[in-house]
Amino acid sequence: xxxxxxxxxxxxxxxxxxxxxxxxxxxxxxxxxxxxxxxxxxxxxxxxxxxxxxxxxxxxxxxxxxxxxxxxxxxxxxxxxxxxxxxxxxxxxxxxxxxxxxxxxxxxxxxxxxxxxxxxxxxxxxxxxxxxxxxxxxxxxxxxxxxxxxxxxxxxxxxxxxxxxxxxxxxxxxxxxxxxxxxxxxxxxxxxxxxxxxxxxxxxxxxxxxxxxxxxxxxxxxxxxxxxxx
Numbered sequence: 672x673x674x675x676x677x678x679x680x681x682x683x684x685x686x687x688x689x690x691x692x693x694x695x696x697x698x699x700x701x702x703x704x705x706x707x708x709x710x711x712x713x714x715x716x717x718x719x720x721x722x723x724x725x726x727x728x729x730x731x732x733x734x735x736x737x738x739x740x741x742x743x744x745x746x747x748x749x750x751x752x753x754x755x756x757x758x759x760x761x762x763x764x765x766x767x768x769x770x771x772x773x774x775x776x777x778x779x780x781x782x783x784x785x786x787x788x789x790x791x792x793x794x795x796x797x798x799x800x801x802x803x804x805x806x807x808x809x810x811x812x813x814x815x816x817x818x819x820x821x822x823x824x825x826x827x828x829x830x831x832x833x834x835x836x837x838x839x840x841x842x843x844x845x846x847x848x849x850x851x852x853x854x855x856x857x858x859x860x861x862x863x864x865x866x867x868x869x870x871x872x873x874x875x876x877x878x879x880x881x882x883x884x885x886x887x888x889x890x891x892x893x894x895x896x897x898x899x900x901x
Contacts, residue, residue, distance in 0.1 A: 674806055674861040675713075675814045676822055679731040680705035681855040681885045689762030692788065693753045698730045705856040705883050706731045710738040712858070712878040717742050718811030723750040728816040731856065735814065749802050751818035752795045756786025781841045792844075793836045799824045807863050819853040829869055855885040 681702035683690050690696045698706065709731070716739045722728040724746055736744060755771050757763055775785065781792035803825060806813070827847045833840045853859075856879060860872040876884065 672810055672862055673812045674809065675812075676825075676859040676861060677709065677731070677814065677816050678819050678822060678853050678855055678857050679725075679727040679816060680709075682727045684765065685855060685885060687765055689764050691762050692757060692759050693725060693751060695726050697726050701883065701885065702727070702731070702855065705879060705885075707734045708878050708880070708883060709856060709858075710735045712875075713738070713814065715812060717814045719809065719813045720744045721747050721749070721813065721815040723747065723817055723821075725750045725818070728818070732814075732816045747802060747805060747815075748798050749815065749817045749821055750798075752792070752820045752824070753789055754785060754792070754795075756789040759788070776845060779838045779841055781836045781838065792841055795821075795824060796828065796833075796836050799828050803828065803869075806861070807867055807869075820848060822853050822859060823848045823851075826871070854879075856883075 679698075679702075681699045682696050683699050683702075684696045686699040686701065688699065713735060717735075720732055720736060720739070720742050722732050722744070728750075732744075736742070754775050755768060757768070775783075784791045784794075799821065802821075806815070824844065827844050831840075831843065831847075833843075851874075853874060854876055856876070858875040858878070860875065861869055862871075863869050
């Protein structure tokens with residue numbers, strides 16, 4: 672079994688552009704160019720392609736889907752952690768969201784739900800554990816298109832194995848997320864051994880020419896970047 676977990680290409684929000692909500696945040700011009708580089712590194716037909724329900728992962732996956740049109744496609748609940756309840760009738764920018772993001776993380780309440788279209792950290796980690804179980808059950812070559820903070824939360828779940836998601840765990844997860852970047856369109860290769868123990872590679876970006884690497888900061892360091900992870 673071989674699993675490739677790919678962060679979506681640069682989104683409009685990553686590029687600092689105004690966006691409405693999380694679901695319909697599409698790709699920037701640079702993001703579209705990044706997405707076309709991904710199939711160049713896939714040398715065999717995947718047995719399964721997985722995306723999140725969010726538009727930016729589906730657009731990132733599209734060039735690979737076109738290269739392997741007979742590969743089954745599934746949508747899993749591996750979307751980004753959407754912890755802010757934002758208006759759906761007007762666009763917002765990272766700068767506008769900055770104080771809201773800081774207030775969320777300063778509250779440090781893993782059960783807090785900000786409002787409609789938002790979730791708690793506890794709910795996020797439930798999705799993370801479900802996704803890890805789904806991955807462990809796969810066979811063959813699986814390519815998964817997900818999101819920066821979600822990928823970090825998966826790795827933290829594996830490494831820390833928290834028994835409860837409380838305020839201490841929330842602070843530790845945020846600290847962990849600040850420790851490294853997950854660049855747009857980067858690839859994390861993972862496999863589970865016969866004992867079900869996952870092993871993974873460093874983040875791979877050598878399929879991206881230097882001019883196509885995102886210059887924007889990693890939005891997963893949420894309280895520093897001042898934005899909802901994207």
